[in-house]
Amino acid sequence: xxxxxxxxxxxxxxxxxxxxxxxxxxxxxxxxxxxxxxxxxxxxxxxxxxxxxxxxxxxxxxxxxxxxxxxxxxxxxxxxxxxxxxxxxxxxxxxxxxxxxxxxxxxxxxxxxxxxxxxxxxxxxxxxxxxxxxxxxxxxxxxxxxxxxxxxxxxxxxxxxxxxxxxxxxxxxxxxxxxxxxxxxxxxxxxxxxxxxxxxxxxxxxxxxxxxxxxxxx
Numbered sequence: 001x002x003x004x005x006x007x008x009x010x011x012x013x014x015x016x017x018x019x020x021x022x023x024x025x026x027x028x029x030x031x032x033x034x035x036x037x038x039x040x041x042x043x044x045x046x047x048x049x050x051x052x053x054x055x056x057x058x059x060x061x062x063x064x065x066x067x068x069x070x071x072x073x074x075x076x077x078x079x080x081x082x083x084x085x086x087x088x089x090x091x092x093x094x095x096x097x098x099x100x101x102x103x104x105x106x107x108x109x110x111x112x113x114x115x116x117x118x119x120x121x122x123x124x125x126x127x128x129x130x131x132x133x134x135x136x137x138x139x140x141x142x143x144x145x146x147x148x149x150x151x152x153x154x155x156x157x158x159x160x161x162x163x164x165x166x167x168x169x170x171x172x173x174x175x176x177x178x179x180x181x182x183x184x185x186x187x188x189x190x191x192x193x194x195x196x197x198x199x200x201x202x203x204x205x206x207x208x209x210x211x212x213x214x215x216x217x218x
Contacts, residue, residue, distance in 0.1 A: 001015075001016055001085075001092055001094045001126050001128055002014055002015045002016050002094055002096075002126045003016070004081070004083060004096055006078060006079065006081070008041065008078055008079060009040055009041035009042070009078060010038060010039065010040055010041070010064070010078070011038065011039040011078050011081055011096070011098070012036055012037075012038050012066070012069075013036060013037040013038070013096050013124050013126070014035065014036050015034070015035055015036060015037065015126050015174050016035075016126075017035065017176070018033050018034065018035050019033065019034070019035075019126075019174050019175060019176050019177075020032070020033055020131075020133075020136060020174070020175060020176070020177050021033070021034045021037065021070050021172055021173070021174045022136050022137065022139075022140055022172070022173050022174075023070055023170065023171060023172035023173070024170055024171075025037075025070045025071055025072050025170055025172055026053065026054060026057055026071060026072060026073050026170075027054075027057055027058065027061055027067075027069065027070065027071035028068075028069065028070045028071070029070075031133070031136075032070065034068060034069060034070045034174070035068070035069075036066070036068075036069045036070075037069060037070045037071070037072075037096075037124040037172050037174065038061070038066055038069045038070070038071040038072070039071070039072045039073075039074050039078055039081070039098055039122055040057065040060060040061075040071065040072070040073050040074070041074055041075070041076070041077065041078045042073050042074070042075060043075065044075070047073075053073070057071065057073060070124075070172050072098075072120075072122040072124075072170055072172075073120075074098045074100065074120050074122050075100055075102070075119055075120065076098040076099065076100035076119060076120065076122075076208075078098060080098065080099075080204065080207060080208075081096060081097065081098050081204075082096070082097050082098075082099065082200045082201070082203045082204040082207070083095065083096050083097075083200060084195075084196045084197075084198075084199035084200040084203070085196055086192045086195035086196045086199070087192065088188045088191045088192040088195070089188035090188075091127070091128055091129045091188050091189055091192050092127075092128040092192065093125060093126070093127050093128070093192040093193050093195070093196040093197075094125070094126045094196060095123060095124070095125045095126075095143075095196035095197045095199070095200040095201075096123070096124045096200065097121065097122065097123045097124075097147075097197075097200040097201050097204050098120075098121070098122050098204065099121050099201055099203075099204025099205050099207070099208050100119025100120055100121065100166070100208060101119050101121070101151070101156055101163065101166060101205060101208050101209070101212070102119035102166075102212070103119050103120070103166045103167050103168065104119070104151075104156050104158060104163035104165070104166050105158070105163060105164065105165060105166055105167045106158055106160050106161045106162060106163055106164050107148075107164045107165070109160045109161070110167075111158065111159070111160070113167070119166055119168075119208075120166050120168040120169060120170065121147060121151070121165060121166055121169040121170075121201060121204075121205075122169070122170050122171075123143065123147055123169075123170075123171045123172070123197060123200065123201060124171075124172045124174065125139075125143050125171070125172070125173045125174065125193060125196065125197055126174045126175075127139065127173070127174065127175040127189070127192075127193065128175075128176075129175060129176070129178065129180055129189055130175065130176040130177055130178015130179065130180060131175045131176070131177070131178050131180050131183060131189075132177075132178065132179055132180060132181050134181060134182075135180050135181055135182055135183040135189070136173060136175060136183070138182060138183040138184055138190075139173050139175065139183040139189065139190075139193055140171060140173045142183060142184070142185065142190045142193045142194055142197075143171050143173055143193055143194075143197045144171055145185075145194070146193065146194040146195075146196075146197035146198040146201065147165065147169070147171065147197055147198075147201045148164050148165055149198060150197070150198045150199075150200075150201035150202035150205055151163055151164055151165055151201065151202075151205055152164055153202060154202060154205035154206055154209055155209075156205070156209060173193075
């Protein structure tokens with residue numbers, strides 16, 4: 001469905017066509033139409049406290065000729081991205097994720113990360129099926145559920161319990177416009193979303209945990 005190109009510090013996920021994309025990404029958040037989703041790897045030193053991050057990032061994208069893209073920022077080494085695909089009843093889903101958990105959180109609590117590095121989980125999902133706006137919102141809820149389940153199953157233990165994500169996660173769901181009204185867990189659409197996102201995030205979380213054992217048990 002889509003093509004992933006690694007050009008560090010960038011990842012570009014070409015969606016194959018202009019489609020509707022729902023996200024809270026740094027660049028072009030909300031419900032937009034886009035052909036591609038990008039990641040930009042950054043270090044803490046790239047983003048000083050007095051920097052207007054959105055303006056800086058817009059300039060980086062403009063320089064690359066990608067100002068039209070939905071785009072994430074990540075501190076994860078983009079070479080560690082994970083990709084997973086699934087097909088259920090003829091509906092295909094492709095998920096691409098970068099998974100860093102250095103600022104992991106448990107939903108309903110908040111840790112002090114002022115003196116530590118920041119990580120994030122960024123997930124982009126491309127769905128073959130055309131969705132109505134309400135179904136696209138429901139698809140987002142399934143993608144977030146799958147991300148959360150994948151992180152919890154990776155068993156990242158925090159002082160206040162098991163991590164459910166990080167404080168800076170972002171998800172983008174892309175699908176053609178269509179008439180399908182629902183995308184819940186009882187549908188093939190919901191199943192295929194869950195399969196692809198879970199696999200990509202769980203693989204990434206286990207890899208992060210393997211290479212960051214001390215942080216995983218802080």
